[in-house]
Amino acid sequence: MITAGIDSGAKNVKAVIMKDGKIAGKAMIPAGLDAKAAANQAYDEALKAAGITRKDVRKVLVTGAGRNDCDFAQGEITEVGAAAKGMHFFMPNVRTIISVGAEEGSAVKVNEKGNVVDFAINEKCAAGAGTFVEAMARALETQVEKMAELYDQSTKEIDMNAQCAVFAESELVSLIHSQAARPDIARAILTAIADRIISLMRRVGIENDVAAIGGMALNGGFIKAVEKELNIRIAVPGEPVFVNAAGVAIAAAEE
Amino acid sequence: MADQKQEFWRWPESRWTNPEIDWNKGKTVTCGIDVGSVSTQGVIMVDGELYCYGNMRTGFNSPDSAINVFNKAVEGTGLTLKDLQFTVGTGYGRINVPFGNRAITEIACHARGANWMYGPSVRTVLDMGGQDCKAIKIDEKGKVVAFLMNDNCAAGTGRGMEVFADLLGVPIQDVGSMSFRAAEEPPPVSSTCVVFAKSEAAGLLRAGWPKEKVLAAYCSAMAHRVFSLLEKVNVEREFAITGGIAKNQGVVKRITKQLGIEACETEWYNKAYADKEFPFDTQIAGAIGAALFGKALFEKGRK
Numbered sequence: 001m002i003t004a005g006i007d008s009g010a011k012n013v014k015a016v017i018m019k020d021g022k023i024a025g026k027a028m029i030p031a032g033l034d035a036k037a038a039a040n041q042a043y044d045e046a047l048k049a050a051g052i053t054r055k056d057v058r059k060v061l062v063t064g065a066g067r068n069d070c071d072f073a074q075g076e077i078t079e080v081g082a083a084a085k086g087m088h089f090f091m092p093n094v095r096t097i098i099s100v101g102a103e104e105g106s107a108v109k110v111n112e113k114g115n116v117v118d119f120a121i122n123e124k125c126a127a128g129a130g131t132f133v134e135a136m137a138r139a140l141e142t143q144v145e146k147m148a149e150l151y152d153q154s155t156k157e158i159d160m161n162a163q164c165a166v167f168a169e170s171e172l173v174s175l176i177h178s179q180a181a182r183p184d185i186a187r188a189i190l191t192a193i194a195d196r197i198i199s200l201m202r203r204v205g206i207e208n209d210v211a212a213i214g215g216m217a218l219n220g221g222f223i224k225a226v227e228k229e230l231n232i233r234i235a236v237p238g239e240p241v242f243v244n245a246a247g248v249a250i251a252a253a254e255e
Numbered sequence: 256m257a258d259q260k261q262e263f264w265r266w267p268e269s270r271w272t273n274p275e276i277d278w279n280k281g282k283t284v285t286c287g288i289d290v291g292s293v294s295t296q297g298v299i300m301v302d303g304e305l306y307c308y309g310n311m312r313t314g315f316n317s318p319d320s321a322i323n324v325f326n327k328a329v330e331g332t333g334l335t336l337k338d339l340q341f342t343v344g345t346g347y348g349r350i351n352v353p354f355g356n357r358a359i360t361e362i363a364c365h366a367r368g369a370n371w372m373y374g375p376s377v378r379t380v381l382d383m384g385g386q387d388c389k390a391i392k393i394d395e396k397g398k399v400v401a402f403l404m405n406d407n408c409a410a411g412t413g414r415g416m417e418v419f420a421d422l423l424g425v426p427i428q429d430v431g432s433m434s435f436r437a438a439e440e441p442p443p444v445s446s447t448c449v450v451f452a453k454s455e456a457a458g459l460l461r462a463g464w465p466k467e468k469v470l471a472a473y474c475s476a477m478a479h480r481v482f483s484l485l486e487k488v489n490v491e492r493e494f495a496i497t498g499g500i501a502k503n504q505g506v507v508k509r510i511t512k513q514l515g516i517e518a519c520e521t522e523w524y525n526k527a528y529a530d531k532e533f534p535f536d537t538q539i540a541g542a543i544g545a546a547l548f549g550k551a552l553f554e555k556g557r558k
Contacts (some may be wrong), residue, residue, distance in 0.1 A: 010454075033461060103451060103454075124446075124447050124448055124451075125447070125448045126406070126448045126449075126451055127448075127449035131450055131451075132450075135450065163407050163408070164408045164409045164420060164449075165405060165409075165448070165450045166409035166449045166450065167292075167386055167413065167451075169410055170292070170293075170386075173315075174315055177315040177316075178315070178316075247264050250363070253483065
């Protein structure tokens with residue numbers, strides 16, 4: 001049986017094709033200005049990678065903030081549900097999932113069957129989302145990908161007082177002017193967003209194993225910051241940005 | 256500087272001297288310095304009357320900002336730091352005023368300043384600052400009875416408006432008037448977070464909304480945000496708005512409409528000042544309050 005899952009995020013659209021419980025193809029396309037076109041393109045590229053066409057797919061479902069822009073999906077599921085299902089597929093021992101995308105962050109507690117037990121979500125404030133780190137990296141004149149490296153070079157702990165992403169940007173400029181070292185500033189930024197996510201995790205309760213998904217899971221500095229604050233290990237699946245889309249495709253197979 | 260892009264968020268800095276006062280003849284010369292996170296004001300009061308003020312953007316360190324604003328305020332007056340009998344610092348950088356004799360919170364100073372500017376009948380002051388927003392209940396002497404404040408989030412603050420002015424390429428002082436030129440009043444921008452509101456606004460522009468309409472939607476969102484703070488303090492008349500956003504009628508009118516209570520006239524309580532067309536700057540309320548506290552403290556010390 002072949003099913004497809006689309007995860008239409010604020011920044012990127014991800015598509016996964018599942019064939020008999022295995023990933024047969026996947027693709028990621030920037031959402032850009034036209035989320036509908038991006039969803040179609042991601043879907044077609046994933047199909048191409050799987051060597052099939054749309055008519056071979058029995059069912060396609062969608063999740064994510066841009067789910068309404070996905071005109072070909074036959075139904076939708078929540079991001080939280082998608083994360084739980086996807087994580088159960090990749091790492092069945094995980095009980096706490098942290099998911100941080102471009103414009104939202106969440107913590108999801110799941111049971112051994114991959115069902116959602118509890119969740120906490122922030123989609124109102126940029127300070128707990130990937131956009132925050134992107135804006136800060138820009139102000140620091142570096143790339144998000146280099147933040148982890150900078151984090152490792154940090155020798156001194158400095159605190160960011162501002163919670164708000166807008167205020168943090170001004171604070172960061174002051175830090176740069178006061179000659180604070182860039183690695184220390186990078187660490188302060190990653191620790192700030194880690195704190196926001198940790199407060200979501202505490203709301204659902206932290207149970208091992210813990211794993212991270214979404215774009216921010218690729219930021220090693222962020223993962224280290226959470227690990228350090230909580231003194232735990234955080235696993236990251238091979239392709240953390242496709243976990244939700246895979247979860248959606250699995251849900252499509254179950255329906 | 257031709258390669259520098261225009262900074263739409265940058266509001267004009269200003270200064271003023273009261274032509275009718277000779278500070279040399281004054282019994283008390285006191286100074287209030289309000290070092291905010293975005294703007295810094297310095298006020299000199301002579302015998303409790305406003306003599307001169309300066310209003311500037313806060314620089315990267317508070318002590319320099321305090322000195323710069325003092326210099327701006329006293330430009331052309333011949334007054335120097337030595338001539339000050341008492342200086343009170345307020346605002347977020349209040350402990351970093353190098354020539355300050357005392358630091359007093361901006362809540363107390365804004366309350367005192369609003370009482371002086373708008374009169375003893377003011378009971379509720381909304382101070383809309385660069386990085387915070389406070390709703391303050393005061394008594395007839397300008398003493399704080401209760402207050403609520405948001406300083407965690409840029410929504411409903413001057414910084415939020417600056418971000419929007421920049422996004423839309425509209426000089427910040429024109430935002431209010433432009434927002435009324437929208438053909439119809441749109442629903443408010445739905446995202447609270449300024450960062451998300453910015454992407455929402457970009458989407459609205461792409462969808463073909465004119466700038467005026469987007470500004471109206473954001474002014475309205477800001478008014479809505481502030482309204483929820485005001486609701487919690489139970490607004491009583493008279494109601495005064497201070498701070499930079501008090502100059503933005505696009506936000507002010509939408510707040511008062513939602514509240515059903517008009518804001519005090521934007522003029523000195525001292526009618527004589529208005530008649531002489533002296534300038535009015537809602538941003539200096541905190542510094543005025545500080546200078547008035549300075550006067551009281553100086554007189555107490557002398558007795």
